[in-house]
Amino acid sequence: MPVHPHPLDRHWRRGLFLAWIAIAAWFLWDRWNAVHWLALSDTDDNMRLMQVRAWLGGQGWYDLRQYRLNPPGGLDIHWSRLVDLPIAGLILLLKPLAGPVWAERLAVGIAPLLPMGVAMAALAVTVRRLVAPLAWPLAILFLFGCSSTLLMFMPERIDHHGWQLACLAWTVAGLADPKQARGGMVVGLSSAFSLTIGLELLPYCAMAGAIVALRWVWDRAEARRLTVYGATLAGASAIGFVAFASRANYAMRCDALTPVWLSAVVAGGALLVLLARIAPAGRIVRLILALVAGGALAGAFAALFPQCLGRPEGVSDELARIWLNNVREAKPLYAMPWRTILPIITGPIIGLLGTFFATWRARRGPTIVPWAAITLFTAFAVAMLFWQIRSGPAAQLLAVPGAVALAWVVLPWLLSRRSRVVRILGTVAAVLILSSMAVGFVVQKLRIDPPDNRTRTVLRAGSRCASLPALRALNRIPAAVMFTHVDLGPRLIVATHHDGITGPYHRNGDAILDVHHAFMGDPENFRRIARRHGASYLLTCPNMAETTNYRARSPGGFYDLLAHGKVPAWLAPVALPKGSPLRLWRIDYAGMAPQ
Structure with a gap:
């Protein structure tokens, strides 16, 4: 008799969509007061809305200056237009139904939930490929333990970080893809999309490229993945620059996808395609060629764009001293109080341990290479926390596949126990711990670094x-x-x-x-x-x-x-x-x- 797949496997796309609808509705209901009062608390969210207003009001597509600040010349904003599109689209869609005021309020409430759905889809695809076809609901559940990540998807959080996290999630899905051409294309497209939005995740894009190259170094048969990745990265980045970069970003600046970084990305993509075409038989030779190509690219960048070897913002020493150096999110994790450290670091540590465990378990199976790749990526994300705390949302997101891999072993074992107490309480405790949701409750109860009156x-x-x-x-x-x-x-x-x-x-x-x-x-x-x-x-x-x-x-x-x-x-x-x-x-x- 034919074996029918489980409904969670057969209808996983439908289930995922319904889960996103339910979660989005809950967040809108929970944050309705913020939607009602247009409570854009972050400066970047407010500036993003003004950027959309200006465009819908007739300001040029390639003119991203904000003329309402420092008039009459305005302020130069280094973003691109890409993230304005869904917000503007929602406003135009809702305006005939709700009127201009409520169309805007609803749009900025709904817009951040779109990249959340994209990220959920990527997580589901990743764990289905690497853990089990039925494991995807755990990935969605464990996302609720990513407190810093979820903040980037909340209603009113219309800045670009949510979309960049969605790109990062798809980068992981591409690294886990057994199909070389499709996997290389997904990693290349997601990286190019992220870079077109902004350079915040540039280190992660570079690391993803290094991992794709290392897979080719290890296995010559990965040449197709490397070729498609390099060509897609270079081509999509060029299209993103032409279509979305502001006129101000045609200057040789270091803080956005300008000709500086575009030339580096295009050259890097071309070198990867060339390496894949040469494809020498020896693993050591391939490693040497990859290192030479990387060194040549870095040397050319340093020679041509020495102004970008320091801080990409290019601010004066005085401005750095009295303002930029004091931005909280640019400080390392260890400079934060424990009340901040614990909720941020717990999930990534659990996820990293999970990827090590999953890699070890898959050491003789077909998923060993993708699990090794994701272990490298997760370890890199954890290391980034010790550079800047703003890496927290990315590190928590990357921890989900590893945490799910651990849960997929621990939960069945607990559910098979004879004791009802172990089955119920043990399973609940394991979910809370492995998802790192428990740490939030613990931090609230512990008297560590309580906020002072000031x-x-x-x-x-x-x-x-x-x-x-x-x-x-x-x-x-x-x-x-x-x-x-x-x-x-x-x-x-x-x-x-x-x-x-x-x-x-x-x-x-x-x-x-x-x-x-x-x-x-x-x-x-x-x-x-x-x-x-x-x-x-x-x-x-x-x-x-x-x-x-x-x-x-x-x-x-x-x-x-x-x-x-x-x-x-x-x-x-x-x-x-x-x-x-x-x-x-x-x-x-x-x-x-x-x-």
Whole structure:
């Protein structure tokens, strides 16, 4: 009699789609308050929405300057248009049904859930190939233990990180693909897609390419995978650059897919195709050729683009010292408190152990090479945590296949025990531990590095000042340029009709330094800088993280004087609604010498 596959195997695509719909609906319901109030808490999410608004309002496809900050010249934003497409598409789709205001709110709520579905599909494909056809629900379940990863898929999180994580998930699926051409194409396309969006995952793209090359070094028969990967990476990156790069990204800069990185990617892809065509028989010879090709590419890059050997942002030493070096997500994991370290590192460690275990189990089977490849990739992701904590979402995502491989052995063993207690409680405990969901409960109960009162005050102040009701009250004032904090600028232009000075975007170092110098210098220095920017008002948020830094670094400076109630006579207070967390003054320039 014919053996019918299990429904979870036969209908896995349908099941996956229904799971995504259910999870997306839950997140929308859970975050409905944020959707209702357009609570884009991160500066990049606010700037992404302004980028979409500007495009839908008629700004050129290749013009990504933000003219509502630092008018009239605007700010140079180094992103591409690629991630704007789904947000804009949702707004246009929903506008006839919900009206312009709610179409936008619903679009930014739904948009982050799209890459979540793409990432879920990739995880399901990976574990079906490497663990078992019925293991894919565990991959979806274990995704809920990836606390940092899930934050990138939450409603309102419309910045590009969610799409890059989806690309990373498909890179893993491509590495696990037994079909060489398809696997090479998926890795090449996902890497090119990620690089077109931004360079945040450039190290992972490079590592994926190195793993594909190592597979060819180990097995000459992998030449087809290497050829397709190299050609796809080079071609798709070139198409991505032509189709989505802004005019500003045609400069020889190091912080985006500019001609600098495009030439490196295209040259690297071409070299890989050439290596696959030569394909010498000896494994040592292939390794030497790969190392020579990599060394030649690195040497040419260093000779042609020496400006990119340091920090890709290319900021001044002063800006790095007072701003960029202090960005929390750019610090290494070991510099964080244990309350932060444990939830981030637990999943990747479990996943890495799982990949080692799965590789050992597959040592005589057909999945040994893909499991070895994913072990290398996961180990690399764990190592990246000790460089920058922003690697946490990627490391947690890459941990899922290894954690599922462990669970696929542990859970059947527990379920086969005679004791009901072991079967039920043991299985639940194993799922919570292997998925790393348990660590969240443990950290909440342990008294380790509890947030202090200052941290709570800072978080509360930033949240209240950025709220839609607080900022919308400013719209009673005719549109003007408001001099405000760097981190409040993007939110100001989303929520009001006023313009701001700058946002935390490194290409605009002069404007960022102007804001810091204005708040940290003497009062007359502030007035000179504010007039140069055409600011009519000063808007502040007491106890915001940025303002506490001004006070700590410059006692007696302009902002510190404001905080102590020492307001210059040329600042006239403007009344705001009772209970407003903001402070507003009109700036009087009378009596100042002409600039």
